[in-house]
Amino acid sequence: GFNYKWNMGWMNDMLHYVSLDPFFRKDNHNDITFSLTYAFSENYILPLSHDEVVHGKKSLIDKQPGSYEEKFAGLRAFYGYMMGHPGKKLLFMGGEFGQFIEWDYHKQLDWFLLGYNMHQKLQNYVIDLNHFYLKHKAMYEQDDSWDGFKWICYDDNLQNIVSFRRIDRQGDEIVEVVNFAPVVRHDYRMGVAQDAYYVEALNSDDEKYGGSGVRNEGWISAEEIPMHGYDYSISITIPPMAAVFFTLRKKRKSTKKLTVKKNKNENGEGEEQKSSGAKE
Structure with a gap:
């Protein structure tokens, strides 16, 4: 059966944190670390769902503080942390290219935004982030411990x-x-x-x-x-x-090669002298 559980604690903590001005985040650092105290108690999904981009809550990108460019930077960093955090990922449609208005089930997504440079680049980042996740087993293979x-x-x-x-x-x-x-x-x-x-x-x-x-x-x-x-x-x-x-x-481990050479002593007789040289 279905044995995954939405990690609502992670979602609420993270959305609160990324909505803060960066100056005040130092006093709310627990928002981004507390979820690891219980991350392995269930099979969790990290949800950024439709519930969080409706009813005056703002879209994901509009929650980010700062200038236009800083909003995109903040969202990219947030997605990067989400992808590295234990748990499966759920990103609601429109979040992958940074739709500014809230989701409206009466309307289609604002696909025209992909004609704007920053929205297209955000979508490219999410594509590459997904491929990176799938390419490296370390990102998902041991999500439960x-x-x-x-x-x-x-x-x-x-x-x-x-x-x-x-x-x-x-x-x-x-x-x-x-x-x-x-x-x-x-x-x-x-x-x-x-x-x-x-x-x-x-x-x-x-x-x-x-x-x-x-x-x-x-x-x-x-x-x-x-x-x-x-x-x-x-x-x-x-x-x-x-x-x-x-x-x-x-790093390639060094190996030692033993060399033997003969030196003549004061009586003119051969005398062995051993030396080692490290090779990379």
Whole structure:
């Protein structure tokens, strides 16, 4: 039978949080973390349903504070966090391209909005986000236990940031960090579990999605600097009002090659000398 349950607590907490001016979000950080205290007690669906975009509640994008561009950025970050949070996803029609008016069952959706640049780019982001989710088992394979979700940092309320790991049954993982403030965070050090290279795989602030284009280029090497309860950490740039996903590339372990060479001693006799050279 049908054994999924709508996570109304997550929905109410998150819609309250994203409706706040970012300045006040630091005092409401519990809205985005409390749901993990009960996330595995049921088989949950994270619902952004028709009930939340009617009767004067505003559409999802109109709930976001700030300028026109900031509304889109906030919604992209929200969708990114939703996709990384344990639980199956439900996004009501119109939310994928940012319909501004509330849903009206008498009318069709405002499809003409796709003729406007920002709405088209939001739809492209949701498409890519869905494909990313399906491509990486870590995003969904262990939705029902702590085995598939580990916090990295849940208490950085002063900067409106959360970070966590999603893990599949083989131990492969995705690292996600979400910034709910319209401020770039440079040289942000974040704990990681593995001594590996971390590669930015999806960034909601990418220009192709309507963002400002703040990116992490290349492979970021983990350093043996403990942080957030982990033995290693990385230093990254976190875009403003954005969700960023990182994939891992394993570091190649070094091997040692033993070499033997003979040196003559003072009597002119051969003497062995051993040395090792590390090879990558």
